[in-house]
Amino acid sequence: MFAQIRWRLLLSYLTVFTSILVIFAAGVRLLFARSLTQQLTDRLTALGQGAATNAEFDNGRLKVESDFIVQQLIHKNQGLEWFNLNQKSILKQGNIGLNLPLSLSKSPIQFSNKNFNIQAVVVPIISNDNGKIIGYIRVSQSLEEVDETLTKLDLILGSSIIIALIFSGFSGVILTRQAMQPIEESFQRLKQFTADASHELRSPLMAIKSNAAVALKYPEKMRKSDVEKFQAIVSAANQMTHLTEDLLLLARSEKKCDRRENSVNLTAILSNLLSLYQPEATAKEIDLKSETGEDMYLLGNAGQLTRLFANLIENALHYTLSGGTVEVTANLVRSYLIVSVQDTGAGIAPEHIKLVFERFWRADESRSYWKGGSGLGLAIAKTIAQNHGGSITLTSQVGVGSCFTVRLPSVKISDNSQD
């Protein structure tokens, strides 16, 4: 149980930590990409402005001042394009030639070429004479370098996240173990207390029962009302004994039985139980049927397994009305023994199906035909099934009936000797 909680805690911690790291990495990447693009825009604008101050249009013809050597200024993956006022391309310089129409946007524009992305800025050419716009310059640069830098950043961020997760996974295992230790210890102390208290209650309960039984030996010497009181004392003491035994079993349930030592004949257990409960079924006019077939074996504790199936058969008989049917079937499916106890009783509402295996849970009294239980029977059955490496499931329909299915790992008869 605690191992499961530890893993769940670790998984939640890692999920939260991974989300934080991914959000952080995405933020860093976004800021870095923005900053790179902004730097590029500034560079291209400066280049465009430099080219614009040295350019002039005369009668639709471009003149670039002789001291402005374009080829020396522009980088190999940059391109310059001059346009007149009609947005007609007049001159192109550099390796990145754009054959796209001019777009007079103030913000940088991004295009996609066949092989790479391109960023461009458009700078107006202002006349030195009258300060009017006389044309435009579009400066472009391929984003290859930016993309390369971002790919490197992605690799660094990705590997950092993986390394951080590996380290935090290891430290998470240690931390969750440390955090769970006091809880595990106090849980063990609580279980020990329940086991000790249940154990210590046995003797006084026995004393109450035996004294009441001695008094009831001579009922003729007592008043009738006193006899009834003593009978009530015996009945309450029996109920308490049953309860303390159940609590003791649950408290000790974590100490798994050594299944390797005992091989148990499941078919024998079931047929013994069926004989035991047959009189009760006959008295209640319930048809108790069984279909168990040949001998089937499993490794476990015969006492606990008897308790498991007794609880299920008892429930089926208690919660089924006269005229109903209770059927016990056992089958070997691959390496598992599947035992089902099916009844035509009250049934269990869908919202209660998970609750029936909780300790002390009992359905609404009005639907429980049997008033004597404590609500521990199915919790015990589930614990025993789990202790034997198996499981117990329930399917039920209100007014139709219930079917409890127990799945337990089997052993081949040749691997063991009969109990």
Ligand SMILES: Nc1ncnc2c1ncn2[C@@H]1O[C@H](COP(=O)(O)OP(=O)(O)OP(=O)(O)O)[C@@H](O)[C@H]1O
């Ligand atoms: N076959 C069944 N049909 C209908 N309801 C059932 C059946 N088995 C169990 N239940 C419901 O589940 C509840 C829990 O069952 P569980 O066996 O744990 O306790 P209990 O029978 O009340 O008492 P005890 O501890 O003596 O077994 C029951 O009170 C009953 O309401």
Ligand SMILES: [Mg+2]
């Ligand atoms: Mg029960």
